[in-house]
Amino acid sequence: MIRLEHVTKVYGETVAVNDLSIEIEKGEVCILIGPSGCGKTTTLRVTNRLLEPTSGHIFIDGRDICQIRPERLRRSIGYAIQSVGLFPHLTVAANIATVPELLHWGKDDIARRVEELLILVGLNPVEYAWKYPSQLSGGEAQRIGVARALAADPPILLMDEPFGAVDPLTRERLQAQFIRIQQELKKTVIMVTHDLDEAIRLADRIAIMELGRLVQYDTPETILSRPANKFVHDFVGTDRALKRLSRIGxxxxxxxxxxxxxxxxxxxxxxxxxxxxxxxxxxxxxxxxxxxxxxxxxxxxxxxxxxxxxxxxxxxxxxxxxxxxxxxxxxxxxxxxxxxxxxxxxxxxxxxxxxxxxxxxxxxx
Ligand SMILES: Nc1ncnc2c1ncn2[C@@H]1O[C@H](COP(=O)(O)OP(=O)(O)O)[C@@H](O)[C@H]1O
Ligand SMILES: [Mg+2]
CATH class of the missing domain: 3.10.580.10 (CBS-domain)
Incomplete structure (x- = not known):
């Protein structure tokens, strides 16, 4: 459903993404992981045309996205980022309603959607709809960020370290919630993380990147049992056997x-x-x-x-x-x-x- 073909993004001397080709199946969760600066965020941003690649092409359902107007494209792609980016002067409800408002949904439809999404992310609408971002904990703000990304029910979700800024316990809860939501909604997801355990837990496929290049793209089981090279081997660490256990019910x-x-x-x-x-x-x-x-x-x-x-x-x-x-x-x-x-x-x-x-x-x- 999403296909990147030989995508390269160059900033001056820096090759942020280097000849990246990757395909993400409909309804699958692909997790990009790798050291800081390896090109994860840039990959996400070229996928929703926040950035244009220097060369290469990106196809969604077979259609080259450079032929789709960016605003239109972004309606079919929810985007959630670590810093959440909630509008501080808007209530939770208004934040979630941003895209539906842009799409001129009716008032009642928007209100219903906001309520539905708050319930989906496990927050009581009566309690949370009228709060402001400054009244939320880190974990709550992240959940609102995810709700906002889902607001117009886009088939694709891009998430850049969506659970990055919270304590480990909250992170675990958010991950469990993500698994539940994904089982229900079956979005096509590209998520960035630097946490291997998170990738192993949430991904259908993991893409390991190094210096802008794709090093291995496989299921978590395969990454752990058959690392493609020394970089992946070292990256997944010495407790591969233990990590594999978290994939086995x-x-x-x-x-x-x-x-x-x-x-x-x-x-x-x-x-x-x-x-x-x-x-x-x-x-x-x-x-x-x-x-x-x-x-x-x-x-x-x-x-x-x-x-x-x-x-x-x-x-x-x-x-x-x-x-x-x-x-x-x-x-x-x-x-x-x-x-x-x-x-x-x-x-x-x-x-x-x-x-x-x-x-x-x-x-x-
Ligand atoms: N706007 C920019 N101008 C110049 N260099 C950039 C810019 N954005 C990213 N880079 C560089 O591109 C590389 C990849 O960045 P990024 O995609 O943000 O990495 P990651 O998300 O994996 O940490 C890094 O070396 C970063 O410094
Ligand atoms: Mg990044």
Whole structure:
């Protein structure tokens, strides 16, 4: 859907983008990544004609964009940038409405769209529509920036470090939200980041750039398992195997596991534990509430007196989680297995360290 052909952009002595050819499929997320100054922002800006390339061509749906008027082109391309660029003297609602206003949408349509977008990015319209940018946190401002880019429902979204200026926790939430929104809207996205974990998490394909050139363009899995050259190898770092785990859902690794109830006798608990080190304890709804270690078995007469309830809710994973999250829980808690729950928080099985290790080893092969 978007195709760059031999695009070069020169500033005086600097070749900001050097003979870049790349194709982004409809509905895919392409993430440009590479060291500062490698030409990521310039690539985005030639794609919506904020800049004209020195040479080369860019096609959208087969049409050379130099034949499309820039204003018209930009209506089909949402643009969100790190510094957000919200108009400080306009309310959140007015900021989001910028492009629909330019397109002379009706008042009611605009109001409806603003409300819909605020809900989409997880902000309560009643609370946020009338705020001014100075009253927003960094993360909220970024979400408004994304809402504004989506306002006229463009099929294409260009995002330049959209989650760059926020703390790691907020960043993670924004990423999760982006994944959810993208699953729903299926835009064609080119996003710039300098954060490899972010690229691995969000991208269908990653384009690694160095000094204006495209070095490798592949799925995250391939970038991690088969780096094209030493530059990519060094760029993705020594923990490639771990990074790969963040692309693998735990779904295929969930094993059935025994569980007991607090009313069970020690004999029943012992039978459930068998040769295991511990067993999960569930309540009447089947939700995990703790665990029992084998070493405690002799001390008590019922499960109730033996249970560790710890932070079971912090430990359990949902079946949406990745192997990387499973591993970090295991390392964080010192557990060799982690319970997995369904969307009603009921125990459905567990993930074991052994299986995570096996998955890691596969990637190294
Ligand atoms: N307007 C400009 N004038 C001169 N040089 C520029 C201009 N914009 C970018 N550059 C140079 O082009 C190169 C690529 O810049 P940019 O695309 O912003 O990189 P990135 O976004 O990957 O950090 C850099 O060396 C930068 O200094
Ligand atoms: Mg940049």
């Amino acid at each position: 735990i779904g295929n690794f969930i094993r059935p596991c025994p569980s007991v109830k607090t009313s069970d006798s020690i004999k029943e608990v012992a039978a459930a534990i068998g040769s295991r080190r511990s067993v999960w304890v569930v309540n009447d709804e089947g939700r995990p509430i703790g665990w029992i270690d084998q070493s405690r078995l002799s001390e008590s007469v019922t499960a109730r007196e033996t249970i560790f309830s710890g932070d079971i809710h912090e430990i359990a994973l949902t079946n949406q989680a990745t192997l990387r999250e499973a591993l970090s829980r295991m390392l964080g808690q010192g557990f060799k297995s982690i319970p997995v729950v369904d969307d009603k928080a009921r125990l459905i099985g567990e993930i074991t360290l052994h299986d995570v290790e096996a998955a890691t080893a596969d990637g190294e092969a």
